[in-house]
Amino acid sequence: MSDNNNVVIALAGNPNVGKSTIFNKLTGMKQHTGNWPGKTVANARGFFISHGKRYEIVDVPGAYSLSAHSTEEEIARDFICFGEADSVIVVCDATCLERNLNLVLQVLETTSKVVVCINLMDEAIKKRIEIDLKKLEDLLGVRVVATQASNGSGMKELAEAAADAASEPERACRIICPERIEQAVEKLASLMPEGSRARSKWIAMRLMIGDISLELSTQKNLPSFMQMAEEALLDAGISRSELEDEYVYSLIKRAEEISKSCVSTKGATDAIDRKIDRILTSKWLGLPIMLILLGIIFWITIVGANYPSQWLATMLSSLEEKLLALFAWLNAPDWLSGMIVGGAYRVLSWVVSVMLPPMAIFFPLFTILEDFGYLPRVAFNLDSCFKKCSACGKQALTMAMGFGCNAAGVIGCRIIDSPRERLIAIMTNNFVPCNGRFPTILAVITMFFSASYTFSAGSAAIMTLVITCGILLTLGVSKLLSMTILKGVPSSFTLELPPYRKPQVGEIIVRSIFDRTLFVLGRAVISAIPAGIIIWLMTNIHMGDSSLLQLSTGFLNPFAKLLGMDGVILISFILGFPANEIVIPIMIMAYISSGTLTDLSSLPQLKELLIANNWTWLTGICTMTFSLAHWPCSTTCITIYKETRSLRWTLLSIAAPTATGMLLCFLLKSGASLLGF
Amino acid sequence: MNEKSVALKSISIGDKVKVKRLLASGGIRRRLQDIGVIEGTEIECLHKSPSGDPIAYMIRGAVMALRSEESSQIIVEGCEDYVG
Numbered sequence: 178m179s180d181n182n183n184v185v186i187a188l189a190g191n192p193n194v195g196k197s198t199i200f201n202k203l204t205g206m207k208q209h210t211g212n213w214p215g216k217t218v219a220n221a222r223g224f225f226i227s228h229g230k231r232y233e234i235v236d237v238p239g240a241y242s243l244s245a246h247s248t249e250e251e252i253a254r255d256f257i258c259f260g261e262a263d264s265v266i267v268v269c270d271a272t273c274l275e276r277n278l279n280l281v282l283q284v285l286e287t288t289s290k291v292v293v294c295i296n297l298m299d300e301a302i303k304k305r306i307e308i309d310l311k312k313l314e315d316l317l318g319v320r321v322v323a324t325q326a327s328n329g330s331g332m333k334e335l336a337e338a339a340a341d342a343a344s345e346p347e348r349a350c351r352i353i354c355p356e357r358i359e360q361a362v363e364k365l366a367s368l369m370p371e372g373s374r375a376r377s378k379w380i381a382m383r384l385m386i387g388d389i390s391l392e393l394s395t396q397k398n399l400p401s402f403m404q405m406a407e408e409a410l411l412d413a414g415i416s417r418s419e420l421e422d423e424y425v426y427s428l429i430k431r432a433e434e435i436s437k438s439c440v441s442t443k444g445a446t447d448a449i450d451r452k453i454d455r456i457l458t459s460k461w462l463g464l465p466i467m468l469i470l471l472g473i474i475f476w477i478t479i480v481g482a483n484y485p486s487q488w489l490a491t492m493l494s495s496l497e498e499k500l501l502a503l504f505a506w507l508n509a510p511d512w513l514s515g516m517i518v519g520g521a522y523r524v525l526s527w528v529v530s531v532m533l534p535p536m537a538i539f540f541p542l543f544t545i546l547e548d549f550g551y552l553p554r555v556a557f558n559l560d561s562c563f564k565k566c567s568a569c570g571k572q573a574l575t576m577a578m579g580f581g582c583n584a585a586g587v588i589g590c591r592i593i594d595s596p597r598e599r600l601i602a603i604m605t606n607n608f609v610p611c612n613g614r615f616p617t618i619l620a621v622i623t624m625f626f627s628a629s630y631t632f633s634a635g636s637a638a639i640m641t642l643v644i645t646c647g648i649l650l651t652l653g654v655s656k657l658l659s660m661t662i663l664k665g666v667p668s669s670f671t672l673e674l675p676p677y678r679k680p681q682v683g684e685i686i687v688r689s690i691f692d693r694t695l696f697v698l699g700r701a702v703i704s705a706i707p708a709g710i711i712i713w714l715m716t717n718i719h720m721g722d723s724s725l726l727q728l729s730t731g732f733l734n735p736f737a738k739l740l741g742m743d744g745v746i747l748i749s750f751i752l753g754f755p756a757n758e759i760v761i762p763i764m765i766m767a768y769i770s771s772g773t774l775t776d777l778s779s780l781p782q783l784k785e786l787l788i789a790n791n792w793t794w795l796t797g798i799c800t801m802t803f804s805l806a807h808w809p810c811s812t813t814c815i816t817i818y819k820e821t822r823s824l825r826w827t828l829l830s831i832a833a834p835t836a837t838g839m840l841l842c843f844l845l846k847s848g849a850s851l852l853g854f
Numbered sequence: 855m856n857e858k859s860v861a862l863k864s865i866s867i868g869d870k871v872k873v874k875r876l877l878a879s880g881g882i883r884r885r886l887q888d889i890g891v892i893e894g895t896e897i898e899c900l901h902k903s904p905s906g907d908p909i910a911y912m913i914r915g916a917v918m919a920l921r922s923e924e925s926s927q928i929i930v931e932g933c934e935d936y937v938g
Contacts, residue, residue: 241888241889242884242887242888244884244888272915273914273915273916274915275890275914275915276889276890276913276914276915276916279888279890418879421884422887425884425887425892426892426893429887429890429892429895430892432890450917451900451901454900454901454910454917455901458901458902458903458904458910459904460902460904460906461904463903463904464904557903557908557910557919558903558904560903560907560908560919560921561903561904561905561906561907561908562905564907564921570908570919570921594881594885667921667923668881669878669881669882669885669921669923669924670908670919670920670921670923670924671885671886671889671918671919671920671924672908672918672919673889673916673917673918673919674910674917674918674919675917676917
């Protein structure tokens, strides 16, 4: 156990029971929460103070049991069993206690320093479910605290109970299996070295079951223990699968008993949820509703982004003049004011005025849908498509996560059990445009494909079409991968469809503005400033008659033309590697530097600039296609490397979307040429 | 439905059944056990996805979606309290 100054408390529970919300309430931190199983995929750490003492709390990924199936469950299991936690809070969903008790009982087998937190009490009351907390406490032999994390009730008691549990002595509370199994467990446990008795019996059981990843976790002297476990099984005359079945059976039966004596339900409980489900996943309406919802979100984003976008552009361009005046007044040399104002500041102001507003509106809207519990239904609706591609239906969830950020989507792929399907999901995550690429595509649509700048519904429809293409690309490439380098059959699939919950709209809006928007702004500053300076340098450093920029765009031009774009666009994508938000701003900078237009503060002016640089609708389509399918941004690439721990898969994850994008652009361009455009 | 045992995948929406036997082995078996599917577990068929597979079931108070690969390996029989 860790020393007195740092008491560690693990926060465990089934997926989607509100662990992250409890974590946030306890620590005052702002982990992203959402109503779908698998939100937390790595151990998040935070601190809270109770009675003047500091406690470290670790939010462990959700797990149904301690026999690990997926990477995230393995992380959870390893931390709870071997992570040196001083006490464990097991969070349960009050509306579904019986299933949750299965995990509670398993954790209790490893340690008695447990607090059972019955969360979502408000929903249970709404569903007329009553829980006898006192009785539950008696039956489990540990503290039970009722909470409602959304409004913070019960948090203080929970913190205190967890702190108390940490200083309690360890007691044994094992599930008792049939006699002959108990004898075998007893015998094997007695052969183990020191350590608490309860724990060694638990380890003995796991060894006999043959939990291979557990082997890795305990490490020391394993071969001999494994052998002893085999012998113990042989002696008792029980087969391994028989033992496992008996063990699971005992657990579930105990959970059932406890639940029966503590929980009472009055009347029909979830009729409304079933009605909503029947509509959202219906045969004819399920998929259209999905597209319409997406379209509505885009429409609100486009309409809502227009005004702040124009206002920011005007404000920032007037500030630019003032900055130039300031530099002149300071007698700064031309190259300095050019580099800072004409380079760095201008790229930054484009990021802020064109990219930021749609991002700031889209993200909270999407989060509301997520909070409501819609995403698992999307996965449910789309699963058969993914199955046809020999992939996992949960890929729909990681894909949805990619809308926010592809790096987050790649980490999210941990919820997929099968390593093969997980790699497919990682490699194809980039086909949904992240929050940074989404405004790029939106800008092109508004300029080239919308009937007018104010006809937002049309733009929203086209945006939905583009996203649908992204999803089709995801499916197509997944299929291709599972037919070639990642051959295999789809593995098992179980997905929980959680109850619908009322989204915490206020909190979502506040949090996405303060966390998300400021984060994006910060990243934009970090990447836009050097990119702006590089572009400025490239336009102002001359070799012979032409600038570095002209030389490099000229070099890329023939190749870019084959793809229906030009050298400037391609170089913008290359320089946009650190952050996709800066692709369009760099493009504008590069075009401006060739001296056609200088004053730019709105999309109509930008369109003039682009048309002056020979953009056609085909250039627009190819640019959108390439934005949808090209290399992932640097953060995502690093994340892919961390997740796959393989340079080969990282490179392939870069190559796959890039090759797809280039091929598509080439086909589009050649097709259009053939048709005489 | 009568007392005849069938695979879970072939029951209709609204049917309530009891698990008689789990045919699945290995990882799928454990996964199903984790969500509470053992002999005697009551399951209700709730609704199907647009393509008819996966199907959502009520299992021990939670809604779980199962693909036909899994639900064909769960043998069930009509519930005693099943009316209809």
